[in-house]
Amino acid sequence: MTRTRTGNRSYKSIIFVAFIIHCAAGFENRPQHCIIDCAIIGGGPGGLATAIAISKSSPSSSIAIFERDGFQPKGASIQISSSGWKSLANLDSSVVPKLEDTGVPVTAVDLRSWTNVKEKDEKNSRLKKYIKKPLTKLKSKITQFLFSKVVSRTHLWHDVRVVLRQHVEELYTSEDSKSKAALINLNLNLDYIQSLSTGTSSSSSSQDDDEARFELIFKNAESGEEMKVRTKYVFACDGTNSKVRSILPNEPDTLLSENKSVWRGMAPNIPTSTATFYRGQQDSDTAGRSALIFPGGKSAGSSWTVISDVEDGRANTEEESRRRVLKVVETMGTNSENYKRMKQVIDDSNIIIENKLQVRDFDKPWESSYDGLIYIGDSAHPVRPTGEGTALAFEDANVLGQVVIKYGLGVKALRQYENKRYEPVKTISEKVRTGAQNFYKQPNALMVGGGTE
Structure with missing residues (x-):
């Protein structure tokens, strides 16, 4: 009888241990x-x-x-405006020099039209030659100066x-x-x-x-x-x-849709120190399009962005994103320097991100x-x-x-x-x-x- 009771206790102990192991295993599967x-x-x-x-x-x-x-x-690369640096310094001034060290200077700003196509009806116009053209150049210089004050350094x-x-x-x-x-x-x-x-x-x-x-x-x-x-x-x-x-x-x-598609990428093998802006012409089918090429950050080559009217659907692969953005920049003119430059940085990019722009x-x-x-x-x-x-x-x-x-x-x-x-x-x-x-x-x-x- 004693042996039997001992056997029962041993049997119950085994069941109890098995139950604990089972519960523990179940607990491990819980969040x-x-x-x-x-x-x-x-x-x-x-x-x-x-x-x-x-x-x-x-x-x-x-x-x-x-x-x-x-x-x-x-x-891609980003710019941090003066208000951002001031806020960061207020948070913790010791982090500012660490972040500054990640940036690269923008040595020049270049503003270009999307296609650089000249209007034939004004080709020989004295008004354009003596008034409009100088004013356009002056406006461009002022715009470049203002951009240079805003875009002074870029960071990855x-x-x-x-x-x-x-x-x-x-x-x-x-x-x-x-x-x-x-x-x-x-x-x-x-x-x-x-x-x-x-x-x-x-x-x-x-x-x-x-x-x-x-x-x-x-x-x-x-x-x-x-x-x-x-x-x-x-x-x-x-x-x-x-x-x-x-x-x-x-x-x-x-969120509200801005009805724009945007593509971003990094071209690690194409360095630049110039911020280049391309913009569509007023009263043309390129109005509202823009492209940007920036320094990418330390040892990061170039960063680029293309914005255009919203494209239907959304790319599912890198190659599809590449095809869709190249279709947009082809409107620069496939023989133009603008297109060749944009195609160069796009082709050098391993990762291309495609999104839709949205606003608050x-x-x-x-x-x-x-x-x-x-x-x-x-x-x-x-x-x-x-x-x-x-x-x-x-x-x-x-x-x-x-x-x-x-x-x-x-x-x-x-x-x-x-x-x-x-x-x-x-x-x-x-x-x-x-x-x-x-x-x-x-x-x-x-x-x-x-x-x-």
């Missing part, structure tokens, strides 16, 4: 859990600048940055985020940092987000700031593994087509529908590629840091951030629209600054 103060969605310059702002204004808060790619090199977008990432990691691994959260999380696509509050901002303002407001689920792009995160605050820095905005109910679609609809609500959530950079206000996009994201982060210092990290600070950013951003967008209309001489065209899909 990983993480609880943090601040979830930053997007690891571009805007998201990383936001991390710097929080580290300076609320150093005891834990943060985690979630980026959908593996931080591999991508993107990826180089900028590499420097900012290194700086953020230094801030959060210092002895003074109290953050214990995983800082940089790569290859994670936002799959789901829900509010844990009882309602939107109008009904949830009384929620305790110590409680988590949102639950997010990310899916690893490589393994398919899920990570579940609960957080008090969400900072959406995930670009023009924000996943945060598209997934959450009650968040309106704030300022008639839609500016504030988020949810307490504890704000949008930063292109997710809040996409701007046409004029050098203002990155600068505006840095300005956003700077203002965020200022209001958090004043009010503490909480709903009030985030609402103050939104209130302070509306008018300046709207003003910049209107200036971009006016500048674009003057540049292309299309008074009836919608040329508001816009981001890309």
